[in-house]
Amino acid sequence: MYRNRGRGILSPLRSPALCHVKMPLRSPYCKFSRGGAVAFSVVRKTMGGNVIKTQAINEQKGTVLVVTGRMDNVTSAEFEAACDNILQKNAKVLVLDLSELTYISSAGLRSVLSVAKKFKASGGKVLICGLTKMVKDVFQISGFSGIFPIFDSREAALAAA
């Protein structure tokens, strides 16, 4: 069922009672995977179904941030914090891999725009790849498709960076 899709990510980690904890649950860990070093990974679940997971991967031409789950009025702050973390490490190229992002609202768009403005202000740039249908529709309607370089794959985005 759609409504349960996002919840599976964390259900083994947290009991329902813990969902009322106000502090975000962070579980940073380091590991290596295909393509590059996974620098930082964050999972957050709030009350109900708001789930976001971010994973930063350092590549030769820039940093890829893989965003999984939902970017809504609750979880977008977590996304911005992950991007700020990358910016603070003086990264100039940020590739947002959104191929596992199933939902975005105007709060999420606001965060993406805010991150892009910060990178641009420090002489960097943000590229986007892998839009799911819902996210693609929202990008189209909001005009984001015209103001961001969007690629089909992470490899294509890095090649153009």
Place this chain on the structure above:
Amino acid sequence: MPLPEAEGMSWLRLPATSDSIEKFRAFILDQAGRAGLSEERFPVLELALEELLVNVVSYAYDGKPGWIRVGCGTGRQSFQVWIEDQGKSFNPLTRAEPELNASVEERSIGGLGIHLVKTLSDGLSYRRLGDCNLLEVRFSL
């Protein structure tokens, strides 16, 4: 409040706080499933609700306590959602259309939420009924 189209609808009334948004979301998705709305439409339904409910929670009561009442039902070959509050009069449909072609540096986000709801739903309307705001959003079945 009697609503002409409201026969057989289910209602949920909760405080106008951000904690309530998740409860409304679960309620509306459950009702949409019962009404037979295609699950492909669920992300768009959720988007509409988030945009409209966040607006009410943030602005309707100017930080004072208040309530939101959400109703779901079917009619006119649609799944219909009503969002009612007793806050200050506000018609989100009268907001200016956002500037969609500005560059990253110049772009702002004001009004984008309502623009998304208008475009992705199959109908959005507003009425002031007595001292209440009433939004109706429809999704074709």
